[in-house]
Amino acid sequence: MVDFAVSPEKNEWLKIRLSSLEIQDRDIEEKFVRSRGRGGQKVNKTSSCVYLKHLPTGVEVKCMTARSQSLNRFLARRELADKIELLVKGKKSAIEVRRAGIKKQKLKRKKRRDESSAPAGAPAQARADKTAQAMPDTTPGAMPDAMPDAMPDTMPGAVQESAQES
Numbered sequence: 001m002v003d004f005a006v007s008p009e010k011n012e013w014l015k016i017r018l019s020s021l022e023i024q025d026r027d028i029e030e031k032f033v034r035s036r037g038r039g040g041q042k043v044n045k046t047s048s049c050v051y052l053k054h055l056p057t058g059v060e061v062k063c064m065t066a067r068s069q070s071l072n073r074f075l076a077r078r079e080l081a082d083k084i085e086l087l088v089k090g091k092k093s094a095i096e097v098r099r100a101g102i103k104k105q106k107l108k109r110k111k112r113r114d115e116s117s118a119p120a121g122a123p124a125q126a127r128a129d130k131t132a133q134a135m136p137d138t139t140p141g142a143m144p145d146a147m148p149d150a151m152p153d154t155m156p157g158a159v160q161e162s163a164q165e166s
Helices: 008-020 041-045 069-092 094-117 124-134 161-165
Strands: 028-033 049-054 059-063
Touching: 008 069, 028 069, 049 069, 059 069, 069 094
Parallel strands: none
Antiparallel strands: 028 049, 049 059
């Protein structure tokens, strides 16, 4: 297998991963095509997009994430390994286990958020109405609901009539 433009540890990890899934280089059809999108003249003139097809399973991967062909070759093989692992192992694959854990965590968070935001048994509309009542009107020029009729006499700066007459 060819070494790619990544660290030696990542190259070794990819070799181990592909061999554990019994993916051989001779089973992979590799093509290089022109990329599209961002990257300017570099991606428009070079064939940096990598297309891989695993012949025994028929799984296809196209990778044009990076501007470098060598890095795209590594990324495409990694993605191909992920897809084949999902195909072979199904729900027991590392990707599916990770997805299931994230989904479970999100459900727990949602449940906690819903329980903490409203009293038990309160419908969603009642919570929304209560929130709307608690928020003050902050639009410019809005008048407050209750205006005091007169200023109290004890405010600093208020002139008292009895003091002026003396």
